[in-house]
Amino acid sequence: MHKDFFGMALNLDQLATFVNVADLGSFTAAADMEGLTQPAVSLQVKGLEQRLGVRLIERVGRRAQPTAAGLDLLVHARRLLQASAAAEEAMMPYRDGASGRVRIGSGGTASIHLLPRAIAAARKSMPGLEITVHIGNADDILHDLEANSLDIAVVAMPASGRNFQIEPFYEEELLAVAPAGSLMPEGGPDAAFMRERALLLYEGGNTRRAIDEWLAAPDARTRPAMEFGSIEAIKELVAVGLGWSILPGLALKRERAGLVTTSSLKPRLTRRLAMVLRRDKHLTRGLREMMKCLREFKN
Structure with a gap:
């Protein structure tokens, strides 16, 4: 024995x-x-x-x-x-010239407007680094992270889980978005003003919950005219005059065609993005580099 x-x-x-x-x-x-x-x-x-x-x-x-x-x-x-x-x-660096792999889970806005620059910076530092991005809603992404089929998640706060390490790293403003030429109130539209418009809102997720709380009336539930799973689709529909919306600033940074008008809300509304990892996750060189590049992301 x-x-x-x-x-x-x-x-x-x-x-x-x-x-x-x-x-x-x-x-x-x-x-x-x-x-x-x-x-x-x-x-x-x-x-x-x-x-x-x-x-x-x-x-x-x-x-x-x-x-x-x-x-x-x-x-x-x-x-x-x-x-x-x-x-x-x-x-790994001795095998086929590779330098590691990082699997990222993220929502649509961050994957389009934030991750590409951070990924480019990480790849510049580690040319052989393999990076894959899975796009989905926060609940599904965190479930995949828990199952270890993702290495890191980039999601809007709040995020919770006893096995997770959560690090907020980026704060952005949510903006009122209207068809080009629309008249915005001085100081920005308030909740009552926005509720009077036909609203095209993003469905689901922490960002939508924050918007619903900001819009909430004491005696009525906010009923958007239409709901969509794509922020890019909402931008196009606002541009052709089908309604107003409230969207993350990241999604509007490259809006230079003059098709929409934007404004801060009154009071301002912001959201925080966080990196989420399993507490027991081994921090490979590639994962450490990816996290460093996300921390350094600037507007």
């Missing part, structure tokens, strides 16, 4: 599967994330339990949770997996 215990090396695949089951609270969810069957995941965890001679996962209701031994092992398992990832990263 003593010889077997110390004679066999720990299996990193088993450790990774154990961490995923503990984090997700489900063998099935871990199987989906790893592209395995649920029985295969169960065998991985069982093999690790047999290797160590202790019970690591127990079912509490419908949720799989680490035992006391499992909680202790999680600390060491994360450290071993991070060290393994660091070892792989150290070899």
